[in-house]
Amino acid sequence: MKIAICDDDISFTSKLEEIIKQESVNYGKKPEIDVFFDGETLVKSIEDGQSYSMIFLDIEMKRMNGITAARRIRQLDRYTLIIYISSYDDYLKELFEVEPFRFISKPLQLQKLKQYFGEAIRKIEGLNNIYSYSYNKEEYTVPIKEIVYFESNKRLINIRLNDGTEQSFYGKLNNVEKEIQKINKHFIRIHQSFLVNYSYVKKMTYSEVVLEHNYDELVLRISEDRRSTVRRKVCEIAGGLQLYND
Incomplete structure (x- = not known):
């Protein structure tokens, strides 16, 4: 602190x-x-x-x-x-x-x-347990533990939740990443369009990540230019443990 x-x-x-x-x-x-x-x-x-x-x-x-x-x-x-x-x-x-x-x-x-x-x-x-955002001049909060990932789609940020639902607001993923890192260090930017919650990572290779939530699995690609950074970030979160399936 x-x-x-x-x-x-x-x-x-x-x-x-x-x-x-x-x-x-x-x-x-x-x-x-x-x-x-x-x-x-x-x-x-x-x-x-x-x-x-x-x-x-x-x-x-x-x-x-x-x-x-x-x-x-x-x-x-x-x-x-x-x-x-x-x-x-x-x-x-x-x-x-x-x-x-x-x-x-x-x-x-x-x-x-x-x-x-x-x-x-x-x-x-x-x-530390809440992420807040505004949409149409209204304030909303989301429990961080329920956020599987943030996805950027042009000017819209989509929040995928553990129950399979989505919430959206206008913004930039770069700004979301800066904000979320201040309150929770377990989010990893794997792609220009995706910021994922490490708590939902089931498996990770050098090129892709498998997220598991609400009994469903989702495979996302790790962009080539971010692979080394992602690898370092995962090691930081896991305390230096090797968690990759190469």
């Missing part, structure tokens, strides 16, 4: 980092914590590909304040939980538009922090 702390008060960030480490033990977590002292550096890290499950963010900072930083972050990552920690409480209108998870006032209230941290952990665990 990756956590970011962004506050220009060095002594405060050290104290907060220590509390988070101590509380994480109670939930069986070993977080990787990155500390930033301004919003600009935090945003740059996320733009460069870093993702965080949770961000503790101060509002008043000299180089890019927390409001501006959160707006940029929301454009890049809609899943990360933002917890504001600030001595200022008159930013409610601005805070609302960036969907903060919680707000903690300074000076730090330890019990509130512990409470909100626990709630954030439970929220993250829930997000």
